[in-house]
Amino acid sequence: xxxxxxxxGMLAMVSCSPEPQQxxxxxxxxxxxxxxxxxVFVDLKGTxxxxxxxxxxHGGFRFYLARPDQKAGFCLIQVADEGKDRxxxxxxxxxxxxxxxxxxxxxxxxxxxxxxGDTGDLVGQGYALIQDNILVRR
Numbered sequence: 001x002x003x004x005x006x007x008x009g010m011l012a013m014v015s016c017s018p019e020p021q022q023x024x025x026x027x028x029x030x031x032x033x034x035x036x037x038x039x040v041f042v043d044l045k046g047t048x049x050x051x052x053x054x055x056x057x058h059g060g061f062r063f064y065l066a067r068p069d070q071k072a073g074f075c076l077i078q079v080a081d082e083g084k085d086r087x088x089x090x091x092x093x094x095x096x097x098x099x100x101x102x103x104x105x106x107x108x109x110x111x112x113x114x115x116x117g118d119t120g121d122l123v124g125q126g127y128a129l130i131q132d133n134i135l136v137r138r
Contacts, residue, residue, distance in 0.1 A: 022072045023114035025133055027053050027065055038064055038077060042087050047075045056131035057081075063134050065112065068093045076101065076112050076134070098122075111135040 028051050036053045038044065044052065044066075051067040064077040071093035080086030092099035092112070099112040100122075111122050112133055119127070119135060127135035 022067075023074060024116065025065060025074055026115055027055055027131075027133065028067060028074070036064070039079060039087075041085075042077060042079060042089075044077075044089075046091055047077070047089065052077065056134055058130045058136065059108070059138070061108075063110065063131065065133060074099065074112060074114070076110055078110060108136055108138045111137075 030053065032050070032053065038052055046069060047066040048069045049066075052064050053066070054062060055065045056063040060081045062079045062081065064079070066075040066077065067073070068075055068091045073091055073093040075089055075091035076099060077089040078087060088101075090099060090101040098114075098117060100109065101111075102109045109127075111127055113119055113122070113135070115133065117133075119129060122135050122137075123129070125137065127137040129135050
């Protein structure tokens with residue numbers, strides 16, 4: 001009887017654990033267009049390809065945003081304007097509002113914030129806003 005009560009209690013705890021909320025990102029809500037397509041050499045593993053949107057073209061790179069394929073969060077895909085071996089991607093799947101990453105290792109870092117996210121700390125660390133959701137630092 002005690003193990004049955006413990007099992008029911010555990011099930012209640014698991015079923016009551018809140019799922020991470022999907023961070024707001026208006027750019028991912030707009031209809032896709034031809035410019036949102038990533039080059040064919042980019043592996044979209046871990047992302048939902050139907051959500052990929054071109055967000056910025058800055059400093060010799062194109063920055064795309066997308067949703068992860070299975071969890072709440074967002075992904076950043078960075079593609080160099082030249083050279084098909086120069087691209088990278090990263091996803092935040094914890095439902096948190098910020099993702100920071102050094103995707104390509106070429107002396108630049110990128111940060112992604114959800115809509116309305118506080119960018120003050122990032123700007124204070126030398127990041128510059130290049131799009132409503134993307135900041136870069138070189």
